[in-house]
Structures are given as structure tokens and as C-alpha cells.
Amino acid sequence: MTTTALITGANKGIGFATAQLLSARGVTALLGARDPERGQLAERALHEQGAAAARYVPLDVTDEKSAAQAAAWIDIEYGQLDILVNNAGISRQEGSGAPSETT
Numbered sequence: 001m002t003t004t005a006l007i008t009g010a011n012k013g014i015g016f017a018t019a020q021l022l023s024a025r026g027v028t029a030l031l032g033a034r035d036p037e038r039g040q041l042a043e044r045a046l047h048e049q050g051a052a053a054a055r056y057v058p059l060d061v062t063d064e065k066s067a068a069q070a071a072a073w074i075d076i077e078y079g080q081l082d083i084l085v086n087n088a089g090i091s092r093q094e095g096s097g098a099p100s101e102t103t
Helices: 013-024 036-048 064-078
Strands: 004-008 028-033 055-058 083-085
Touching: 004 013, 004 064, 013 028, 013 036, 013 083, 028 036, 028 064, 036 055, 055 064
Parallel strands: 004 028, 004 083, 028 055
Antiparallel strands: none
8 A cells, every 4th residue: 555645835945855755765745835837847856756656736735725625635536645744834924923823
């Protein structure tokens, strides 16, 4: 049975590197990204590196509808999610800007 991982913010930086490492270990890496172009570029880059099972998943973690759609798609396509790497992050200057005050 294949292990499936969703990495949020997987189109660059730490998220992309995490997807590379998991893919190299045989994990199906689902690349969560807000920007379709960047997500698809990340998917292609991983395919070129031999990660045939890597797939871009449209996901904006700040949008509940987007998160629900991604979860429903993962359920239909894979039946379950084994690993979640919650890497995506944003900084908003609402209130004091403190993480404890961010929804």
C-alpha cells in the first residue's frame, strides 16, 4: 500500500524540499499550492526528478472552501491521507500581527 502525503505550500522552499524527500522515499506527494502555475511547475519538476506519483493539489489554506475541496478530492482519489505536512504560512498585519491573534 502506498503512503500518501499532503504538503501545504509545496511549490517552493521548505515545502518543495519536503515533497522531494518524501517522493524519493516512495511516498505519493500531493503538492498543495495556491497558485496553479507554481503548483504545476513544482509537479513537473518532481516528475523530471523521477517522482511520477507527485501531484499538484489546488489549496489555499486561508480559504475554508478550498481546504474542503482539497480534502474531498484526496478522499476520492486516494481514500485516505497518511501524512500532513502543514508548511504553508502567511503573515497578516491584523491587530498586533501576533500569531496568537491570527485565525
